[in-house]
Amino acid sequence: MDFILQTTDLCKNFKGQMAVDGVSLNIKRNSVYGLLGPNGAGKSTILKMITGILRPTSGEILFDGHAWSRKDLLQIGALIETPPLYENLSAYENLKAKTLALGLPESRIYEVLDVVQLQNTGRKKAKNFSLGMKQRLGIALALLAQPKLLILDEPTNGLDPIGIQDLRELIRSFPEQGITVILSSHILSEVEQIADHIGILANGKLGYEAKIYKDANLEDIFMKVVGSSQEGK
Structure with missing residues (x-):
């Protein structure tokens, strides 16, 4: 099997x-991988190690068939915690600042605005965006450098049902564009509708990893993994 990332x-x-x-972990190329677990399970810590924010104490990360190095961050886009936005700038201006920093062509701004459906926001400042629009702009920033891997940490947190639906459709479109997505969440039903594969974490340990099958009772699996980790404390 072809994996874009393994730990x-x-x-x-x-x-x-x-x-x-x-x-x-085993993350299949051009798929959506759901990293599930209750709050405090270790999801964000893993994502921060993959994105170079934290250094692992031990173990190995392989990216695209080789040992991970900081150079690989050029191929990894991420939205962890709140989007890094300039509140007084428009969507275009936020993206323009990053293209200048990365030495990217201006054409990429229009391409990613189109992908996240923010092309008609004009001069509206980011501080006046809805939470869903801010999330989509954060994803646009993560997509600018055309990453092979996109990491989204609890991306639907705080969104209304329409915002969640829009974001779900957007995330599902990425594998067809050659972008693998790792999505973390503590909401089982949300991941079930988006992901191709899941990993379930509890107390820092991976208790389950598999492809999502339609007849699988993920809630039962999730509760068993979390329950057994509580017993093992």
Whole structure:
């Protein structure tokens, strides 16, 4: 199988507390991978190690068939926590600032605005955007450098049902464009509708990883993984 990203026995220790404990993920190329788990399970910590924000305590990350290095961040787009927006600038101006920093052509601005459906926002400042529009602009910023891998940490948090539906459709469109997505969430039903494969984390450990099958009872699987991790505490 062709994997864009794999981790082997990935660990992160914060002052004696094991936040991520021996996690081995297998992310298939051109797919949506849902990283599930309750709050505090270690999801964001894993994503921060993949994006170079945190350094692993031990273990290995392979990206596109080789050992991960900081150069690979050019191929990895990410939206972790709140979108890094200039509130007083328009969508175009936010993207323009990043294209200048990355040395990208202006044409990329129009391309990504089109992808996230913000092409008609004109001079409207980001501070006046809805939460869903801000999320989509954050994704546009992450897409500018044409990454092979897009990482989204709890992207539907706080969105209304229409915003969630719009974002779901957008995320589902990425694999066809050659972009693999890792999506973290604690909402099972949300991931079930978007992802091709899932990994379930509890207490820093990966308790389950598989392709999503229509007849699988993910809620049962999720509760068993989380329940057994509580018993093992």
